[in-house]
Amino acid sequence: MNALADLLKGIRPEFDFTVSRDFIADGMLDSFDMVMLVATLDKTFGISIAGVDIIPENFQNLDTIAALLNKYGIQP
Amino acid sequence: MFLIDSTSKVAETISQTKAGAPAYCSNFLPAPRKLQGWITHGELSCEQRDGAALFLRKDRGFWHLYFCAANPTSLQQAVTAFPVLRAEPVVVDLVGQEPALAGLAGLFAAAGFGLYNRLFRMARIVSPSTPPAAAPDPHVVLASQADCQPILDLLVRSFDCRAEQIPMLYEIEAAVETGQIWMARCGGALAGLLFYETQGLTSTLRYWLIAPEFRAQRFGSGLMRTYFAEHPAVRRFLLWVIADNNNAIAKYRHYGFAPDGLVDQVLANEMIRP
Numbered sequence: 001m002n003a004l005a006d007l008l009k010g011i012r013p014e015f016d017f018t019v020s021r022d023f024i025a026d027g028m029l030d031s032f033d034m035v036m037l038v039a040t041l042d043k044t045f046g047i048s049i050a051g052v053d054i055i056p057e058n059f060q061n062l063d064t065i066a067a068l069l070n071k072y073g074i075q076p
Numbered sequence: 077m078f079l080i081d082s083t084s085k086v087a088e089t090i091s092q093t094k095a096g097a098p099a100y101c102s103n104f105l106p107a108p109r110k111l112q113g114w115i116t117h118g119e120l121s122c123e124q125r126d127g128a129a130l131f132l133r134k135d136r137g138f139w140h141l142y143f144c145a146a147n148p149t150s151l152q153q154a155v156t157a158f159p160v161l162r163a164e165p166v167v168v169d170l171v172g173q174e175p176a177l178a179g180l181a182g183l184f185a186a187a188g189f190g191l192y193n194r195l196f197r198m199a200r201i202v203s204p205s206t207p208p209a210a211a212p213d214p215h216v217v218l219a220s221q222a223d224c225q226p227i228l229d230l231l232v233r234s235f236d237c238r239a240e241q242i243p244m245l246y247e248i249e250a251a252v253e254t255g256q257i258w259m260a261r262c263g264g265a266l267a268g269l270l271f272y273e274t275q276g277l278t279s280t281l282r283y284w285l286i287a288p289e290f291r292a293q294r295f296g297s298g299l300m301r302t303y304f305a306e307h308p309a310v311r312r313f314l315l316w317v318i319a320d321n322n323n324a325i326a327k328y329r330h331y332g333f334a335p336d337g338l339v340d341q342v343l344a345n346e347m348i349r350p
Contacts, residue, residue: 014201014311015277027276027312031105032197032338035172051100 004062004069004076011040021061034059041065047072077132077160080120083111089122089129090144097127097146101180103170104131104142113247128154130161136237138165138348148183155187165347167192167238171340184343192344193239193318198325198333200313206332212305213298219257219269224248226266227257234285239318239342243271243282258302260286260295270299279307281315300331316340 008017015028023029029037037059038049049072058068069076080086094100106114114120114133123130127150131142141161145151155161168184170177181191219227224245231242243251251257251271260267268286272279281303286296307313315333317324 012312014203025276027274027278027310030275030278032171035176036337039173039176050098051102052094052097054100 004066007040007044007076008037008062008065011037017062023059023061024056029059031056041069045069045072045074045076047074077121077123079118080115080122080131083108083115085122086111086115086120086131089124092124093127093129093144093146099147100145101148101151102142102144103168103180104144106142110247113244113250117244117246119244123154123158123160125154125157126150130154130158132160132166136232136242138167138238141166141168143168148179151180152183152186155184161345162188163347165345167342167344167348169340169342171338173337174339174341177339177341181341181343187345189343189345190349191341192349193236193342194320195239195316195340195342196319197336197338197340198315198317198328199336200332200334202311202313209304209308210301212302213260216258216260216298216302218255219252219259221249221252223257223259223266224252227259227269227271230266230269230285230287231283234287235283236318238344238348240316258299258306260290260299262290262293262295265290267293268295268299270303272303274307274310277309277311279303279310279313281313284315296327304331 005018012028012033017023017028020026020028034054034056038054042048049068053068053071058064066076090104119134121132123132127147128143128145133140133142143151143154145154168189170180227248228245235242248257256273257269257271259269266287267290269283270281271283272281284296284299313333315328317328
């Protein structure tokens, strides 16, 4: 999980992703950021996140992103 | 094509398209409040095809196209087979990192769409080393309901509604209601405005505009100063700018904005492009 927090920090260093339970509501990620984050996750973990998974619910907090990665066989 | 009458109908249509579709593609990412406004005002229609849903939003004499598709092939078939896309003026926005947009842009090119304009996103990140915001300009005030029509007139006069998503009057009225529009007056006239949307730690600067006859009189800097000063908790300011508007880009850079890698390719069909 720390690796995931570090990855997000690398993308958006202005935010502390460990203190929020809802990145969307707190203005830390918007729908366009999700598109950019997916590209970074794909590249970092060598996966290809399907479009059907690019929904706000999967990017709400560190737990939901970790669960999404788990689906692709990644343990962040 | 049918008129969308509820947000649940939109969700249901998207879910049907997404179901079991690993290559799902979409440019339909509306904020819930915005979506509700379109539906309430009868602006949103939908055409459902095999494996794809095409949403058309009515604007000023043209349509915005949004899509959800199980895969690019389904999207291509839907776009090619839908006659409205050849008979009516239509624009479609493709948003993402530029290299990733090539496939979709090619698909729309095959259906008669071409590049109409290009915008990119700029961000201003507030860090501990960022100097504190200067004091707000006392001449800058929040817009009132009486200002809505002049604000709309100035926006329509100044921007390209096909590329720059000019709000409808009801959206301006709602923004004024929640204090999202600052304005500068000169002799009773609307000299300039700054229209923003804030969500938590991020604020998006939608329009920052000075009427031509009031330029070079420091109204613009007063508006920007007030905007920053009134958002001490915001850590990221965003905006979209036309890619070749060098004058605006230079001003935004002056205030600390820099490109963040996202682009918006605005494509238009042959009813719009010369």
